[in-house]
Amino acid sequence: MKCRVIGMWGGFPKENGPCSGYLIEQDEFKVLLDCGSGVLTNVQKYVDLNNINHVLLSHYHYDHFSDIGAYLFSRLVNTKIGNTDEALHVYGPDDEEMKRRVEEIEYCEFSTIDKNSELHIGPFRFTFMRNNHPIETYSIKIESGHKKIVYTSDTSYTSKLIEFAADADLLIAESSLYDGMDGSASGHMTSSEAGMLAYQSKAKKVILTHLPHYGELEELLASALNEGNHAIELARPGVLIEL
Incomplete structure (x- = not known):
């Protein structure tokens, strides 16, 4: 499996620095x-x-889905001019408005996910865990063969993440807040909590994502590393991780 970081900024993008997006590839x-x-x-x-x-x-x-609307129109146009003949399949939490927006565009389909969902797409198996976040949000586990990627998306810390992310070959952990801040209300993790999750889950490689637009990111990284897992890096746009 391969994972390429497309973007990792929280809230809004920087110049040449998108918000959350990760391209997962195999064969x-x-x-x-x-x-x-x-x-x-x-x-x-x-x-x-x-x-x-x-x-x-x-x-x-918005920092996790706002570009999907343009993607739908890309599929519409490219199908009509003969560049593709396969529908764009969009999966997300149950929402009638999102389903309507996706399926009102030709050649696009919508399917719901929840904590009990198990998707088999190509060579991948996807499972989900409901997060602590102000709206319905899921951590996502991607497995293929003996390899495993876990993406926390947005969530405050919960011990349930440890089991969900156990022995991940790659853990993509949100780290929106600096050590000493409180993310319980906003539904986000601090750098030390992300580091603690990395250590307790025994993740083999970790990238910190959903990064803040303020402060010194090297301090964010240092406090995560201080929790004991030394295979932690900051996410960077374009970086490719091969497992």
């Missing part, structure tokens, strides 16, 4: 996790949009 099969602001432009540096036919949305905050 030329591709799935996009989240499609936040700036993702659709930047993912095209690495892949033709017509070669991604499945998009999983963890939740419906």
Whole structure:
């Protein structure tokens, strides 16, 4: 499996720095996790949009899904001019308005996910855990063969994450807040909590994502590393992780 970070900023994008988006690949099969602001432009540096036919949305905050509307129109236009003949499949939490928006565009389909869902898409198996966040949000586990990627999406810390992420080959852990801040109300983790999750889950490689637009990110990284797992890095747009 491969994971390419398309974007990782929380809230809003930077210049040439998109919000959440991660391209998961194996044997030329591709799935996009989240499609936040700036993702659709930047993912095209690495892949033709017509070669991604499945998009999983963890939740419906703009920094995780705002580019999906443009993706729907891309599929409509590219199908009509003969560049693709496969529907764009969008998966996300149950929401009638989202289902309507997706399916009112030709050649696009919507399917719901919840904590009991198990999806088999190409070579991948997807399972989900409900997060602590102001709206319905899911952590996503992707497995193929003996490899495992876990993406926390947005959540405050909960011990349930430890079992869900246990022995992940790659843990993509949100780290929206600096050590000493309280993310319980906003539904986000601090850097030390992300580091604690990395250590207790025994993740083999960890990237910190959903990064804040303020403070010194090296301090964020240092406090995460201080929890004991030394295989932690900051996410960077375009970085490719091969498992």
